[in-house]
Amino acid sequence: MKTIGAKRWTLALLALFLGTAALYSCQAGGPSAGMGDAASAVYVAPGEYDEFYAFMSGGFSGNVTVYGLPSGRLLRTVPVFSQFPENGWGYSEETKGMLETSWGFIPWDDAHHPQLSQTEGVTDGRWLFINANNTPRVARIDLTTFETDEILEVPNSAGNHASPFITENTEYVVASTRFSVPIPQRDMPISEYKGNFQGTISFIRGDDPGNMDVAFQIVVPGYNYDLSNAGRKASAGWAFLTTYNTEEAHTLLEVNASRHDKDFIAAVHWKRAETCVAEGAGRDMPAEYIHNHMGPGRLTRSETKRSVKVLEPSDCPDMVFFLPTPKSPHGVDVDPSGEYIAAGGKLAAVIPVHSFTKMLQAIEARDYETVVDGIPVLRYEAVLAGEVKEPGLGPLHTEFDDQGFGYTSMFISSEIVKWKLGTWEVVDRAPAYYSIGHLMIPGGDSGQPWGKYAVALNKITKDRYLPTGPELAHAAQLYDITGDRLRLLLDFPTQGEPHYAQALPAHILMDRQARIFPLEENAHPHATPGEGAARVERSGNVVRVYMTTIRTHFSPDNIEGIRLGDTVYFHVTNLEQDWDVPHGFAMMGARNAELLVMPGETRTLKWVPTRVGVYPFYCTDFCSALHQEMQGYVRVSPAGSDVALSYSTGATD
Ligand code: RUQ
Ligand code: CUA
Secondary structure (H helix, E strand, O other): OOOOOOHHHHHHHHHHHHHHHHHHHHHOOOOOOOOHHHHHHHOOOOOOOOOEEEEEEOEOOOOEEEEEEOOOEEEEEEOOOOOEOOOOEOOOOOOHHHHEEOOEEOOOOOEOOOEEEEEOOEEEEEEEEEEEOOOOEEEEEEOOOOEEEEEEEOOOOOOOOEEEEEOOOOOEEEEEOOOOEEOOOOOOOHHHOOOOEEEEEEEEEOOOOOOOOEEEEEEEOOOEEEEEEEOOHHHOOEEEEEEEOOOOOOOOHHHHOOOOOEEEEEEEEHHHHHHHHHOOOOEEEEEEEEEEEEEHHHEEEEEEEEEEEEEOHHHOOOOEEEEEEEOOEEEEEEOOOOOEEEEEEOOOOEEEEEEHHHHHHHHHOOOEEEEEOOEEEEOHHHHEEEEEEOOOOOEEEEEEOOOOEEEEEEOOOOEEEEEEOOOOOEEEEEEOOOOEEEEEOOOOOOOOOOOOEEEEEEOOOOOOOOOEOEOOOOEEEEEEOOOOOOEEEEEEEOOOOOOOEEEEEHHHHHOOOOOOOOHHHOOOOOOOOOHHHOEEEEEOOEEEEEEEEEOOEEEOOOEEEEEOOOEEEEEEEEOOOOOOOOEEEEEOOOOOOOEEEOOOOEEEEEEOOOOOEEEEEEOOOOOOOOHHHOEEEEEEEOOOOOOOOEEOOOOOO
């Protein structure tokens, strides 16, 4: 979220920062007074575990970070869309393919919205999905390995922001384009945007690992599609997406896309769309997009897809409706019962909440304000359940607890506002430091919130931490929400820009963690099952090193007979079968990252030697008392040299 519109808001924001800064200096010296019990509320004693896993998007880091709550301790970075030299993700021969797209290899993306899988609306801890915003993709992370297992490119999309939001049984991952574009892409004047550029809403099969694919795509008017949330319980079978720029402006959106008093929430009856598709509606449109899956042998399998099923609203009547919603709405969030649909009109003075029941009645009565591009626009008053009045400035996102309250982040007034479902009254507010984007309550976007904590995900830190040059960490803040008042417990820095987050009770994941990859199941075509099989093979200019690691040596260790002009593949199999014993592999001068090889797996480093000489490789992960002994040499001779290929192994088996 980086698009707060018109100038007046910029001014308001500035005023607010100045105001907050003044406030802070008045408090200086005493900000932690009375925080003693807060300290014990977040204290996780040495050797104890946190109560929740929290998954935060890395934003422009392209990856996901995993934290423990309430401690705010960083447990892990899970590389997804960005290369990660720490473990060779996107560098090793096995993982490079995960970053393949129809554009070729892309080393980076902007990841916004993690989504945990659900069963019957309850977060189940099988998978975590996340979007790539820039080059549209959706990834699925396996939560037994904390590893990205599958990435699907989304065709006919540009700025995959309203993504990925899952339906209540993870049937679909909903992904919509932020930018409308010519569909299909073609060379045309940008000034002809209006009426020619279009958006798409994609329904991606989510519950069939290895087979993620676009089941169908709905073509919608040329607005910006911002965020999404699937219906649940009462509204299962529906998905809701915010739009802005219903003006269809193509320049200076801060002014030109803020003219309409109301934009829309698109309500998509995906159950109905399924029926239409089953009955043969829609057409197969040529489209090129890539599907990557970490398949057998833990090797990426990439497949190019060539067509996508496309539906126009007119192909399937009663599939899409528009709900007028004030002022460029950003977030849309469905409450745990599925009845209420709250919108964050980022320039609006209220938080409008629509009623699903009233929406159905309005559809039944054909109570339309108008019809645009074949999509009925329902009357605002006919679908509105209520408005949260005077919530603050710049509502963005809402999460829910298990007690019937909504919590909305207010970007401009930098606060969380708590309000009651049904009466719409504001019951509490708490400052966020500063400029909160999303907020997150464990399970707070599902049919079963676990409540207890709210985490504010703040864009600006200013004076909250020790300064670190021009770039400051974004920040999370943890609040206790069990009482009548929100209670700030903890600040902790985050990586990249944590737009959104998800959390679930630790016990759901703890016992399912993979500790090793069983060696006997290693199906890698270049695996070395034991030291006895360690060897070096030449085929023309390609040299394959079948290498094993076990505390505390490599086999082979010394290799001679490599020549300039060769391409060397180190296929490193870690023979360990103990938890927490990876070995690393780094080759001097390799224009590549290291490998970090988990117990039982095979990972491959490609090396093209460029200098004659004798160069070492070594283990990078301090694996035992003799870790520093874990090394070897490669002798590189001139092209055409007659030094014979030879190697030494420690093999006894
Ligand atoms: S969006 S706050 Cu992707 Cu709200 Cu960032
Ligand atoms: Cu193996 Cu250090």
